[in-house]
Every structure is written in C-alpha cells, then in structure tokens.
Amino acid sequence: MAIKTRAYSVDGKREMTIDEFQRWLKKFDDDEDGRISRDELANAIRVSNGGWFTRRKSKRIIRSVDANGSGFIDDNEIKNLAEFAEKHLN
Numbered sequence: 414m415a416i417k418t419r420a421y422s423v424d425g426k427r428e429m430t431i432d433e434f435q436r437w438l439k440k441f442d443d444d445e446d447g448r449i450s451r452d453e454l455a456n457a458i459r460v461s462n463g464g465w466f467t468r469r470k471s472k473r474i475i476r477s478v479d480a481n482g483s484g485f486i487d488d489n490e491i492k493n494l495a496e497f498a499e500k501h502l503n
Contacts (some may be wrong), residue, residue, distance in 0.1 A: 431495055435491045437457075438491065443456075447487065448487045449485060451468060451472045452468065454471040474497060478493035478496075478497050480493060
C-alpha cells in the first residue's frame with residue numbers, strides 16, 4: 414500500500430511515514446483507550462506549533478475523518494486523519 418511509504422509533515426519541518434505519524438499521535442492518548450478524542454487531537458496540534466487549532470476545529474476534523482461515527486479516531490482512521498491534515502492543514 415503506497416500510504417505506508419508516504420511521508421507526512423507534523424510540524425511543518427519533520428516528515429514521517431503513516432506508521433511514525435500513528436506512533437506520534439498515540440503519545441497524546443492521555444486515557445490510553447487506544448482512541449484519540451477531540452481534546453487529545455487539539456492538544457497534539459497545539460504541541461506541534463499549531464496554537465491556532467481550537468477544540469471546535471478538532472471536533473470538525475474528527476467528524477470528517479471518523480469513518481465509524483464513534484466520535485474518536487481509532488487505529489483504522491489514522492490514515493484518514495493524515496490525509497485530511499495533508500490536504501487541509503498542510
């Protein structure tokens with residue numbers, strides 16, 4: 414699958430593969446439930462010099478990439494998040 418070798422920019426400087434992106438994002442799973450909530454996503458973006466990123470925007474992004482409608486980003490939806498970030502957040 415081509416996505417596994419593709420690199421994603423997290424902080425505008427560093428590029429990473431989808432697997433590296435997933436490991437980085439998991440660092441923000443504060444409750445360790447294996448899913449990323451709206452607040453956890455907002456925190457990840459803030460830490461990556463995206464201070465303008467609000468909880469409202471993170472909610473909208475989760476709705477856009479949450480394939481199963483759970484309100485969270487799980488392992489199966491990380492690819493969706495990476496693609497959304499690359500397309501809409503550079």
